[in-house]
Amino acid sequence: MNLLESFYTAIEGIWANKMRSGLTMLGIIIGITSVIAVTTLGEGGQKAINQEMEKFGQFTFNVYTNWESKEEFSSDDLTVEDAEVLSKISPAIDYIVPYNSSTIEMKGPKKEERVNLTATTPDYFAMQKTLKVAKGRFFNKTDDQEQRAVIVLEEALGSKLFGQINPIGQRVRWGNNSLVVIGTYTEEKIKFDMGSQSFGAIVPIEYYLSLQEEPYVNMFMGKAKDKASIQPAMQQTTRYLERKHQKKDHYMARSMQESIDQFNQLTGTLTLIFSIIAGISLVVGGVGVMNIMLVSVTERTREIGIRKALGARRQDILIQFLIESVIVCLIGGFIGVLFGLGIAALISHFANLPPLLSWNSVMIAFAFSSAIGIFFGLYPANKAAKLDPIEALRYE
Structure with a gap:
């Protein structure tokens, strides 16, 4: 009996017991569906989020005071002047700006809105490529140095505060x-933004600091020349600040790449845990396959005896039942892949994530299906192959 004939015989055996074969596949389908959905959402989602994070913060880093430092904290730990000097002396830094943020209540002629207020320098607009002028202009160095009371509003905020009036x-x-509103801007949002309704506004940092009794800068935002310059840029910044302010181990720097790596580690661990849990159902499904194949061997004992009496070799019987087991698992795996991808696409749609597809998880699913078919089908197939033809023919 050749492989093609064994394949046709296996298909006939499955088709002759459609209900039983379908129930046998159910465990495999559930297991593969779970694994595909989890790994596709995990790997595909991770990749999509990484692309977004890199697009919005590529080569960027933040510098702030180390709260575990033994040095005394003061309002001049970070200054606007420090950022200006660093942007000039460090060859690894493309931009570095002082950055303060707070949440305020802002009033316009139409209504009052809660606003995320950012105070920084004009270089911030050059550093953040996702910001585009909608109307008017961004503030410049003169506005900042002269502490002018000007503001740039997010376009949607301008519409809320002023209605149809040009802000x-x-x-x-x-x-x-x-x-005075001198401009409005639009900002490209992250694709998987969960629909936050907060609005933004930006003011010159010198004006913002002039309003404080004890002015201080929260942190620096920097952008390195390229990926290779990120670590040198952070090291040069912290060393300069420690030397300038005579405070050892008082400053910390963290890059967006470090945040991405930490996120990848977390999501990778969670995906692995959920995949293992989902994989348990695959083992249960494999046990179901072995159980049904044992029943099939028992039911077809006389058939096996006839085949052996007609010259079928032990390996022919072994391959026949092994192929049947693998086909059952592969069909279940294929259906499970379709269901898994469908569930992942549905979740992606409602979670506002871009379409996700992890080919690795699809290949793993089919490899798992084949492995389960072979592993759990081997014992029943071997049992069938070992049957004595005389005893098999006598079986009722």
């Missing part, structure tokens, strides 16, 4: 402060 040249209030 350029109008005033907004925040506390006792009145600021």
